[in-house]
Amino acid sequence: MEHRPPVISLTATQEPPVYGQGMQSRSPASRTGRPRSATADAAILAATRQALVDLGWSKLTLGDVATRAGVAKTTLYRRWAGKNELVVDAVAELFDELELPDSGSLAADIEGVVLQFAAILARPEAKSGLMAVVAEATHDDALRERIRASVVDRQKRLVLEGRCRAQERGELPPEPDSESASRTADLIFDMVAGAVVHRTLVSAEPADEEWVRSFTRVLLQGLGT
Amino acid sequence: MEHRPPVISLTATQEPPVYGQGMQSRSPASRTGRPRSATADAAILAATRQALVDLGWSKLTLGDVATRAGVAKTTLYRRWAGKNELVVDAVAELFDELELPDSGSLAADIEGVVLQFAAILARPEAKSGLMAVVAEATHDDALRERIRASVVDRQKRLVLEGRCRAQERGELPPEPDSESASRTADLIFDMVAGAVVHRTLVSAEPADEEWVRSFTRVLLQGLGT
DNA sequence: GTGCTTTCGCTACGAGACGTAGCGTAACGC
DNA sequence: GCGTTACGCTACGTCTCGTAGCGAAAGCAC
Numbered sequence: 251m252e253h254r255p256p257v258i259s260l261t262a263t264q265e266p267p268v269y270g271q272g273m274q275s276r277s278p279a280s281r282t283g284r285p286r287s288a289t290a291d292a293a294i295l296a297a298t299r300q301a302l303v304d305l306g307w308s309k310l311t312l313g314d315v316a317t318r319a320g321v322a323k324t325t326l327y328r329r330w331a332g333k334n335e336l337v338v339d340a341v342a343e344l345f346d347e348l349e350l351p352d353s354g355s356l357a358a359d360i361e362g363v364v365l366q367f368a369a370i371l372a373r374p375e376a377k378s379g380l381m382a383v384v385a386e387a388t389h390d391d392a393l394r395e396r397i398r399a400s401v402v403d404r405q406k407r408l409v410l411e412g413r414c415r416a417q418e419r420g421e422l423p424p425e426p427d428s429e430s431a432s433r434t435a436d437l438i439f440d441m442v443a444g445a446v447v448h449r450t451l452v453s454a455e456p457a458d459e460e461w462v463r464s465f466t467r468v469l470l471q472g473l474g475t
Numbered sequence: 476m477e478h479r480p481p482v483i484s485l486t487a488t489q490e491p492p493v494y495g496q497g498m499q500s501r502s503p504a505s506r507t508g509r510p511r512s513a514t515a516d517a518a519i520l521a522a523t524r525q526a527l528v529d530l531g532w533s534k535l536t537l538g539d540v541a542t543r544a545g546v547a548k549t550t551l552y553r554r555w556a557g558k559n560e561l562v563v564d565a566v567a568e569l570f571d572e573l574e575l576p577d578s579g580s581l582a583a584d585i586e587g588v589v590l591q592f593a594a595i596l597a598r599p600e601a602k603s604g605l606m607a608v609v610a611e612a613t614h615d616d617a618l619r620e621r622i623r624a625s626v627v628d629r630q631k632r633l634v635l636e637g638r639c640r641a642q643e644r645g646e647l648p649p650e651p652d653s654e655s656a657s658r659t660a661d662l663i664f665d666m667v668a669g670a671v672v673h674r675t676l677v678s679a680e681p682a683d684e685e686w687v688r689s690f691t692r693v694l695l696q697g698l699g700t
Numbered sequence: 701g702t703g704c705t706t707t708c709g710c711t712a713c714g715a716g717a718c719g720t721a722g723c724g725t726a727a728c729g730c
Numbered sequence: 731g732c733g734t735t736a737c738g739c740t741a742c743g744t745c746t747c748g749t750a751g752c753g754a755a756a757g758c759a760c
Contacts, residue, residue: 305614306610307610308559308611374613378610378614381606381607381613382607382611385603385610386532388603388606388676390531397677434689436680439678440673441673441693443677444671444672444673444674448668448669449669451609451613452622452627452668453665455661464659464662465666467697469693472693472695472696473696473697
């Protein structure tokens, strides 16, 4: 599952779509031949999530996923390099629904986002899948970058938008310089995501409304509002 | 690696030591026969940590650990039920060194503990091992309980001690009732551990002194000191 | 010392997943 | 229709798993 073999493209075209996914990110005009089935992609990712629920990370096998999705095992290997990449893409789709509510106050905005985040993390496929790939990413830089791009940045954007909106409303002081602004955003992001993840996965307690309210109160007061 | 077979004890003695570890926790007088080698235990756990560094979780095999430790594979299986339990014990030892410093002020105490915690999490064997077993624990209650007992509680104790000490010094208000005291302690714990874990593993940035100072400032101000 | 008990190292084994190769067929663009 | 690519299927060698069985070693009771 490690050594990517050459993957030589017989003609000198760029980048065979192997490993790709991530929507239309590959060559803008993959022109000739039979196109890949988008249905198969969706079925595979859905089957992966279901397999995560039923089996967990360690017992999940690519052969089983292929069977569930109704595709051949070889089809699966033509698109993903291995279990890690497949699960990242499968889990990343869960975070598509994350949106920043416009509730009128910073506290309400934060509570809304955190509740959404908590709801996603409460799903068993997110729990086992996300933590496992993060663990694998500790010794696989490419995988970490893949997670950052398709999962983390999507969350972080909400923090930046929320702060910007709060500053326009005067609920948060403007940052003196962009350097410290970036550091503060990183800190907030780690505190929010970290607390929810730890609550849900390690403490194994639900991040319900009451908890989110307490957490938001501490965070906002700590940020000096 | 799943179905524990009967493990019938021919004589009707209690609890064959399988799965045990956790020091002298097994039957107080395991009297007769050749005793288990404590040296082997230590060698196996050390070899497990080194294998985590070299290979990461998914590529770590019990056969390889046995070779590294200089013991037979069967010896390893006689003591641990599988990879999960072995790694939990190997990682748990890393947290033995956690201690609450007595620095005179709450802020300094917190910063000290968080820095210790961050130093442990910075080690590659802690990163990959801890996250992987947490992921596995999402669908294995016994494993989660094992993690809670040997890792989480050891950390949580520091939060409780630190708060108690701060209340004696008057730096934190006493809690009105034990119910809310418990909830607040849980919240603090999730915030501290979660933020450090997220910073170290997901954001992949060091939780250095500067970061810890910023974090502590936000946390303490949020707690109303 | 002599036994009794348990652990140890070693070898061998079937089961299962991995990841690939090869083939014939199906679907699209020109 | 033709070229090109994706698809389903089968088969294969390799690796790890977890266990069984054996003889030898290391303690304790007597």
